[in-house]
Amino acid sequence: MYEADLRATAGRNMAGRVGAGANTRLPELYRTMRRIRTFEERVGELFVRGQSAGSMLHLSIGEESAAAGVCANLRDGDSFTTHHRGHGIFLARGADPARMMAEIGGKEAGYCHGKGGSMHIADMGLGHLGANAIVGGGIPAVVGAGLSARHHKTGAVSVAFFGDGATGQGILYESMNMAALWHLPCVFVCINNQYGMGTNIAQATANPNLHERAAAFGLAAETVDGLDVEAVAEAAERLVEGARAGKPAFLAVSCYRFYGHARKDKSPYRDPVEEEAGRRQDPVAFARAALIDRGLESESELDRLDTEIGAEMDATIDFTVAQTEPPLASMFRDVYAPEEPEPEPVRARIDRVLARD
Amino acid sequence: MALQELTYRDALRKALADAMTENPDVVILGEEVGRYGGAYGVTKDLIKEFGAERVIDTPISEPAIVGAAVGAAMTGLRPVAELMYVDFIGMTMDQLANQAAKIRYMFGGQIGVPMVLRTQGGTGRSAGAQHSQSLEAYVMHTPGLRLAMPATVADAYHLLRMALTKPDPVVFIEHKALYTMKESVDLDAEPLTWGKAAVRREGRDLVIVTYSRQLHYCLEAARTMSAQGIEATVIDLRTLNPLDFDTIRAHVERTGRAMVVSEGVMTAGVAAELSARITEECFDFLEDPVVRVTGEDIPISVSTVLETGSVPGPQLIADTALRMLAGRVPA
Structure with missing residues (x-):
């Protein structure tokens, strides 16, 4: 019945859509979202198996359309920062899920050699200037990246991804103001999953029309329903290209965080009825139904794809479990540049101080 | 040039x-x-x-x-x-x-x-x-x-x-x-090395470790002390990170006395860190406790009198050094 509902909705949405035929990006968007969903499920599994580094794992299940829809419009050379719930965004920009999982497991083979983990993952090769565990902390970096792009005339855009929680932080407004003032190629993407940890957006602001704030600073600003990844991709295309041309932008993607804040949070602060309704706003199921409905893919083709992705993501867990921990001495590495002396270990200093001739 | x-x-x-x-x-x-x-x-x-x-x-x-x-x-x-x-x-x-x-x-x-x-x-x-x-x-x-x-x-x-x-x-x-x-x-002159402290004055009796504006107060105090027969070494750290502890150690070991002068408040400050390091690493060479001469543990006032009084000046630095040296055994 739920599937049938989704198909009916997808069909209705398609009625007026331009370019619904062969040029549609939906199959690729679906694939990206399915990979994110499955990856996040495997992150949950890694935690249950006791193989994750800690429990501060923030899953983006229910929010996949923001990552897939926006990143579909980014190019090589573009950069971005994410919040602490950013696995999906990084995957959508081309991350290797095995190295991601290894980082989440705190292993040497991870993107940051086990020093960053889920909340501080980054990869300069893919333009990922870093996930951030400080709410709003990664936002102003895109203003700096925008200044660099302007200075070096690269044509690159820089995108800050953050949650609705970050709309409570002043740094967002400082950054949007600068981007607008200097016409920088910056896009601010607010993934509004309705919750900053356990606090619903309605308890955090009197005006939940978040794009209005950005518009007030002079940015091109829209809100889009995250249920429909194509709608997200279309809005993002407009805004990203506008930003590339010097009109910075803000996009709020409305969605629902299907599960708790982090792995140990069972969201007792949420009404089960609300959760059930929220989880029905499922962008992955919605896209799947639309693909079938529009005859772009058959159910069995999609089943096959889902199985393939399942196997790909299963392998990330096997890979992670097999990897080694970082060597203890590596903890003194990378505090400063490689050519600089490493900090003296406390044990070495104690030995020196207490050495007696 | x-x-x-x-x-x-x-x-x-x-x-x-x-x-x-x-x-x-x-x-x-x-x-x-x-x-x-x-x-x-x-x-x-x-x-x-x-x-x-x-x-x-x-x-x-x-x-x-x-x-x-x-x-x-x-x-x-x-x-x-x-x-x-x-x-x-x-x-x-x-x-x-x-x-x-x-x-x-x-x-x-x-x-x-x-x-x-x-x-x-x-x-x-x-x-x-x-x-x-x-x-x-x-x-x-x-x-x-x-x-x-x-x-x-x-x-x-x-x-x-x-x-x-x-x-x-x-x-x-x-x-x-x-x-x-x-x-x-002479800006064309070879600059000092980054991370290396400058020994601005050498003296046999004690080491004063300092940085920023307090350097000038320490040098003024050292001149006053010199007139009374006490010779201080004054080290200007220039960078606090990296910290050139080797230079501090060498001079403390030679003189056996150290004072740390900083304008910042005392508690858990730069002077506290320097004092702890000198005490740990040069313990066997010290004749006296390492003395911190620092800003008071209070906010700064707008009144010139209170402002000046709340941070070290040449007088306090010289007086402290003279008291440290008062009981010394002549070499």
């Missing part, structure tokens, strides 16, 4: 201008750095020379100024962010301590944040509790941040030039009371 008469302010300005001429990726951003020329005039007219896209006047948004510098440094610029007063550093602490300082480490060494945060601190202008502090301990307490505090005109130039070649974020704290200080300097 040629000696020239420069102020501390001129030297800083020249360092910025020379760096900008040499490296087109050097940009300045901060409040009033462009048209106004900097609250203390350090960036005067740089906007005329280098344009508004390299000398960027910002809104009053300290966290985003530092945050934008972080992003710029990660993507190929060489930003110099200016914080008008070090007292505003609390506003920026997330971007400075959680972002700039930790990015290289958190990301497993993939990238550094080669930026300079220029600011100024200290007493001397009756600027009150929120514009007169010495907050270098906040910076020194954060691994990943380099910290330079020039005391002389030559160092103002050379340390800033060197800071702009460093691979890691450098917090560069000038002293507001030194901007008009003049010295004859």
